[in-house]
Amino acid sequence: MRRECEASVTVSAPPEAVWAVVSDVTRVGEWSGECRGCEWVGVPGAVTGARFRGHNRRLWLRWTRLNEVVRAEPPRELVWRTVPRFPYPDSIEWRLSLVDTDGGTKVSESYRVVKITKLMEWLVGLAMPVHRDRTADLLADLTRLQGVVESADRRP
Numbered sequence: 001m002r003r004e005c006e007a008s009v010t011v012s013a014p015p016e017a018v019w020a021v022v023s024d025v026t027r028v029g030e031w032s033g034e035c036r037g038c039e040w041v042g043v044p045g046a047v048t049g050a051r052f053r054g055h056n057r058r059l060w061l062r063w064t065r066l067n068e069v070v071r072a073e074p075p076r077e078l079v080w081r082t083v084p085r086f087p088y089p090d091s092i093e094w095r096l097s098l099v100d101t102d103g104g105t106k107v108s109e110s111y112r113v114v115k116i117t118k119l120m121e122w123l124v125g126l127a128m129p130v131h132r133d134r135t136a137d138l139l140a141d142l143t144r145l146q147g148v149v150e151s152a153d154r155r156p
Helices: 015-022 025-030 118-127 135-153
Strands: 004-011 035-041 051-058 061-073 077-082 091-101 104-115
Touching (some): 015 091, 015 104, 015 135, 025 035, 025 135
Antiparallel strands (some): 051 061, 061 077
16 A cells, blocks of 8 residues: 555646635535545634544445644645544545646645554555555546636636
8 A cells, every 4th residue: 555645737726716625625525536525523614723524435435534634824735634533543644735836726635644554454455456556546636626626717
């Protein structure tokens, strides 16, 4: 299982327009291939310490994870991690970075395995072989995000 992965795309919109979408976790289901939706737990908003619950589905598997915002620097970077708690003792750190470029925003999505037991790593690899290398998933997510942001940016 790859412990780190990253993908990038350039979105034809300013960083503020991209930030408006990625920092609103209730919109993740619009562009994620695996996360079907999220809701804030407690105080809503992408600020350090805020928590949200993500509902995921891959093939026949469904699971929910509690997440915590580790860093929020509008409109440049959003970092969160899955909170290790029963029945999921692992923790994955996810990062969305936005860099202003000529003609748009370079958006990079990455993850890093912070903590995982050997047993869980083996079970995930067995149940979801696609999780062994998520690079293609990240690129597909970013391509969908690009479509969401660019279509909204063209509206009057």
